[in-house]
Amino acid sequence: MAEQQGQQYGQGQYGYGEHGMKSLLPDKGPSASKVVAVATLFPIGGILLTLAGLTLTGTIIGLALATPLFIIFSPVLVPAAIAICLAVTGFLTSGAFGLTALSSLSWIINYMRRFSSNMPEHMEHAKRRMQEAAGTAGQKTREVSQGVQQKAHEAGRKE
Template identity: 60%
Template sequence: MADRDRDRQQLQIHPQQQQYRYEGGLKNILPQKGPTASQIVAIVTLLPVSGTLLALAGITLAGSLIGLAFATPVFLIFSPVLVPAAILIAGAVTAFLTSGAFGLTGLSSLSWVLNSFRQATGREPQDYAKRRVQEATGQVGEKTRQVGETIKAKGQEGVGREGRESGAAVGAGAGRPA
């Protein structure tokens, strides 16, 4: 029988669950000292300001509701004109905001491209463009010089040929009376 009790006790043994309890008390949760003087001044200053703003918000809400009550019959009478006008204004505002969004997207894309260019080349795009323009100017100058020399050479060949042909014609015409 003692063996059975021992077996039951062994079966009934459960692993103990750890329970975490905070035993520090209320003193450990709250700060040791009170608010500073600057915090008190900030609260004292903000209370009237926030109260004034809250009162203005209430007055604005009341005025809006009264205005809506008086304007509703006018809206109903003029709705055939107002609805298309509202649609037109909404479309214009949407177009304006869309163009602004596209402009910001374009500027941010350009900024991203410039930053990635700076990271890839290690220099500013303006410096790169200046260097490319200087190279292109040098190449144009060299090409212009080559073309000038070619024209000069062809011109000298033409003058030399013309001179020989002119000289023959002059020599042939010299024997005849004019």
């Protein structure tokens, strides 16, 4: 019974039995390419980490030295920064409007090309409508001028 409990609680079931800790470790070690990769990348990572630390240290020292200058010249720097931001915003807005105009013109040109085969029919229809509108306007003009002449005649007779 004690052997069964030993197998159940620690040795046989969980890998500590016959083979001991070796059963948890892989049979083979890392490949040669992995060893070479780690051997080359470890020093490079250390160098880059050191450079990052030096850069952070330099930035903190520079900020500590420049802070009094920022405070002294803030009445000049703040308006200058605002002016630069407004200028950049203006340039970006101008570019956006220019792109919008170019895309609109491109759309119009493509629209006109698409309907260029039907253009003579559209032009004839437009000409007829313009002639009808001109005829209607001319007739209304004649009617108004006749009405004005009649009123002028009537006003002349009364005097």
